[in-house]
Amino acid sequence: MxxxxxxxxxxxxxxxxxxxxxxxxxxxxxxxxxxxxxxxxxxxxxxxxxxxxxxxxxxxxxxxxxxxxxxxxxxxxxxxxGFEKKNLHISNLNADDLNAPNPDPENKYILSTRIRVGRNIANIPLGPAISQEQRNEVENQASKALTSLEDKLQGKYYPLDGMSEEVAHKLIEDHFLFKAGDRFLEAAGLNRQWPKGRGIYHNDEKTFLVWVNEEDQLRIISMQKGGDIKEVFQRLTSAISKIEEKIEFSYNKHLGYITSCPTNLGTALRASVHIKVPNLANDYKKFEKITNKYHLQIRGINGEHSQSLGGVYDISNKRRLGVTEVQCVQDMYDGVVELIKVEKDLETK
The missing domain is CATH 1.10.135.10 (ATP:guanido phosphotransferase, N-terminal domain)
Structure with a gap:
C-alpha cells in the first residue's frame, strides 16, 4: 500500500x-x-x-x-x-417486531420491494485492502455457506470468472449481474483483479440474491414483486441467521456491522420499494415533506442520480447507524403507507 x-x-x-x-x-x-x-x-x-x-x-x-x-x-x-463516538449501535433482526401488513394488496402503487444488507467477514480486510488470496478465501467461505441453504433459499452459485455468455445473458435479464464498480470504487481499489473471486448466488424462486466480493464481501438481498414488506424482511433475516451459522461477520459495539464505506455502517441495511405516485410527483414539496418526516430518501427508478419514469420512484431508508434493522424497515413502511394515502387523496381531487 x-x-x-x-x-x-x-x-x-x-x-x-x-x-x-x-x-x-x-x-x-x-x-x-x-x-x-x-x-x-x-x-x-x-x-x-x-x-x-x-x-x-x-x-x-x-x-x-x-x-x-x-x-x-x-x-x-x-x-x-448524527452518531457520536460514545454511542453504541443496537441490532435487531427479529422480523416479528416489525408491524407491516401489506399496505397495497392490489399492487396498484408498489411495484416491488427489496431489502439488502452489506456484510464483511471477521478477521479479513475489507475490499480496498484485500489480497487476491484473501478474496478467494471469502468466495470459498461464502459459496460453501450459500450452497448449503435449503428450502426456499436453495439455489446456485455462479462465479463471475470464466462465466459463459449464456449464463451472463440470463443473469443480466434478471437484473442480477453486477459489473465492475464505478470510478469511485475503482479509485478506492475495489475493482482490483476483476472479475476474480467474485460471484452471484440466487435461489430457485429468484427472490433471494447474494453478491460476493462486490463493494462489500457479501451483499445479501431479498426481493419480490408487490408490497409485502414483512415477507421480504423475514426472508432476509432468516437467510442472514443461516449464513451466520457458517460465517462470522465483522461487527463492533460502536459501529455495528463494519463496511468499507462509512455511510453503510451500523445496520448496513437499505430497505426500498419502487412506488408509483404520479400525482405526488407533481407536488415535489409535499412528496419531500413526507419522506423527510420518515427519514427516507427519494431516488429515480435506476438508483442514485437517475430520473423517475412514469411517476415511479425508489424510496428507501436514510438512517443506518444508531437505529435497529427493524426501525429502518419500519421507517420505510410507515412512510410508504402515508405516501399511498396522500396519492389516493390527490387522485380523488
Whole structure:
C-alpha cells in the first residue's frame, strides 16, 4: 500500500466530507500510520482525492481503519449519521417486531420491494485492502455457506470468472449481474483483479440474491414483486441467521456491522420499494415533506442520480447507524403507507 506524504489540494468547489474534515493537522497526525493489514491514510482518501465530486470521499480498508484513522472517520460519521463516538449501535433482526401488513394488496402503487444488507467477514480486510488470496478465501467461505441453504433459499452459485455468455445473458435479464464498480470504487481499489473471486448466488424462486466480493464481501438481498414488506424482511433475516451459522461477520459495539464505506455502517441495511405516485410527483414539496418526516430518501427508478419514469420512484431508508434493522424497515413502511394515502387523496381531487 502507498504511504501518504503530501497534503492533497481540493478544488474550491469540492463539497466532500473528506475535504471538510481532512485538515492539515489531521493529515500530519495520520499520514505515517498504517493498519495491521498495511492500509494507509493515502489508501483511505484515494477515491475522494481523485474524485473531487465525491459526497464522502473515504473508504476503510479494514475494521482497524476506523480506530487508527479515527480523527478523520469520527467527524465524518458524526455528520453523516448524527452518531457520536460514545454511542453504541443496537441490532435487531427479529422480523416479528416489525408491524407491516401489506399496505397495497392490489399492487396498484408498489411495484416491488427489496431489502439488502452489506456484510464483511471477521478477521479479513475489507475490499480496498484485500489480497487476491484473501478474496478467494471469502468466495470459498461464502459459496460453501450459500450452497448449503435449503428450502426456499436453495439455489446456485455462479462465479463471475470464466462465466459463459449464456449464463451472463440470463443473469443480466434478471437484473442480477453486477459489473465492475464505478470510478469511485475503482479509485478506492475495489475493482482490483476483476472479475476474480467474485460471484452471484440466487435461489430457485429468484427472490433471494447474494453478491460476493462486490463493494462489500457479501451483499445479501431479498426481493419480490408487490408490497409485502414483512415477507421480504423475514426472508432476509432468516437467510442472514443461516449464513451466520457458517460465517462470522465483522461487527463492533460502536459501529455495528463494519463496511468499507462509512455511510453503510451500523445496520448496513437499505430497505426500498419502487412506488408509483404520479400525482405526488407533481407536488415535489409535499412528496419531500413526507419522506423527510420518515427519514427516507427519494431516488429515480435506476438508483442514485437517475430520473423517475412514469411517476415511479425508489424510496428507501436514510438512517443506518444508531437505529435497529427493524426501525429502518419500519421507517420505510410507515412512510410508504402515508405516501399511498396522500396519492389516493390527490387522485380523488
Amino acid at each position: 502507498n504511504k501518504a506524504n503530501k497534503y492533497p489540494n481540493f478544488p474550491s468547489d469540492c463539497k466532500s466530507l473528506l475535504s471538510k474534515y481532512l485538515t492539515k493537522e489531521v493529515f500530519e497526525e495520520l499520514k505515517d500510520k498504517t493498519t495491521p493489514w498495511g492500509f494507509t491514510l493515502n489508501d483511505a482518501i484515494a477515491s475522494g482525492v481523485q474524485n473531487s465530486d465525491s459526497g464522502i470521499g473515504v473508504y476503510a480498508g479494514d475494521i482497524e481503519s476506523y480506530s487508527i484513522f479515527s480523527s478523520l472517520f469520527d467527524p465524518i460519521i458524526k455528520e453523516y449519521h
